[in-house]
Amino acid sequence: MKFDKKTVVITGAGSGIGRACALEFAQQGATTVIADINFESAEETVSMIKKRSGVAHAVKTDVSDPESVKGLVDFTLKINGEIHVLVNNAGIQINKTVELTGFEEWNKQMSINVGGVFLCSKFFLPHLKKTKGNIVSMSSMNGFFAEPDCAGYCATKAAIIGLTRAMAIDHGHEGIRVNCICPGYIDTGLAEGYFQSQPDPAQSRKDAGKLHALWRIGKPEEVARVVTFLASDHASFVTGSAYIVDGGFGSGLPPK
Ligand SMILES: NC(=O)c1ccc[n+]([C@@H]2O[C@H](COP(=O)([O-])OP(=O)(O)OC[C@H]3O[C@@H](n4cnc5c(N)ncnc54)[C@H](O)[C@@H]3O)[C@@H](O)[C@H]2O)c1
Known part of the structure; x- marks a missing residue:
């Protein structure tokens, strides 16, 4: 398997995309470290992985706190x-x-x-x-396209793309790849x-699907499979990239 004898740390792996990443890495043979501010949900991810005969360890981590990140290391x-x-995945919106x-x-x-992203990268580098x-860090298509009512979030996701490119340049000669x-x-x-x-949550959910060319929103495992690809030797010449996994966001106009 691709990640046999590899140790993979995933932040924010207690739910959503991070959990799906953890399941995928474990499925591919990795020893996974499930770091989340919510320890109970991290332990849930661990038990899901163990049920599938994978290897996982939970650790309570606040990625915004230097001492907590040192503890994770x-x-x-x-x-x-x-x-x-x-995998720098933890995030809020x-x-x-x-x-x-x-x-x-x-x-x-x-x-x-x-x-x-800064602290975990700094102390693990x-x-x-x-x-x-x-x-591999989790940015967003909001790093490229803004949407209403989440200005600060859009700013953070654009910053992750910049940080990814800068770290890729600084550490490429050391054999380290950095992608988002x-x-x-x-x-x-x-x-x-x-x-x-949003004013009409059900309508907003429905409309969101149609913002994508595929006319639906994605599933966490559809992101996780790309994360494991980027982290694997199959992507050995990919670095500094902002890898788009967005179902064709922005091109989902109704067919003629
Ligand atoms: N869901 C989407 O539509 C979407 C789209 C683009 C990007 N993303 C990004 O994907 C990443 C994961 O989001 P998700 O959608 O799975 O959301 P989620 O809320 O399901 O998962 C986020 C996880 O991060 C953890 N977390 C929050 N603050 C933390 C902290 N200080 N330290 C450690 N862990 C912390 C939470 O406990 C949670 O388990 C985020 O960076 C998000 O911005 C999500």
Whole structure:
């Protein structure tokens, strides 16, 4: 299997896309580290993986807190002594315009979505250098296209694309690849939160599907399969990329 003898850390793996990534990596032979601020949900992911005979360990982590991220690094290295793949997936979405976003909300979203990528990458990079490992971070099609009522979120996702390119340039010569993924709408709690913030949530959910060429929103496992591809040796010449997994977002006009 592709990830036999590999240790993979996935942040925000207690639900949604992160959980699907963890299941996919474990299915492909990886030892997975399930890092989430919600320890109970991280443990649920672990038990799902163990039921399928995979290997997983849960650890409570707040990606916006340097001490917590250092704890994640120590926890990971105690398992097999090394790390091969870091998936920076944890994220939140505050569904507000700039005018309505509070200063604390702005800082919180920035420090989880962008600060989390910075801190986890910073503290795992010395160890990724030893294995010539790689990083995959979760951006969004909102890194390219803005949508109403989530201004700060769009800013964080564009920042992840910039950070990905910069880290790829700084660390490519050390054999480290750094990529990010830009999903369209994916059926998770985070997307549901956005629908619920709109005046007619049911209609908003329905309309969201039609924003995509495929006329539907995506499933977490459809993103996870691309994450494992990017993290694998099959993508050995892919770095600095913002890999689009969006079902053709923005081209979903009704057929003539
Ligand atoms: N669902 C979508 O439509 C969509 C589209 C594009 C990008 N994304 C991105 O995918 C990623 C995963 O989102 P999702 O849709 O699976 O949402 P989700 O809410 O299901 O999962 C997010 C996970 O992150 C965890 N988390 C939140 N704050 C954390 C922190 N400080 N430290 C550690 N863990 C924390 C949560 O507990 C949760 O388990 C996010 O970065 C999101 O921005 C989602």
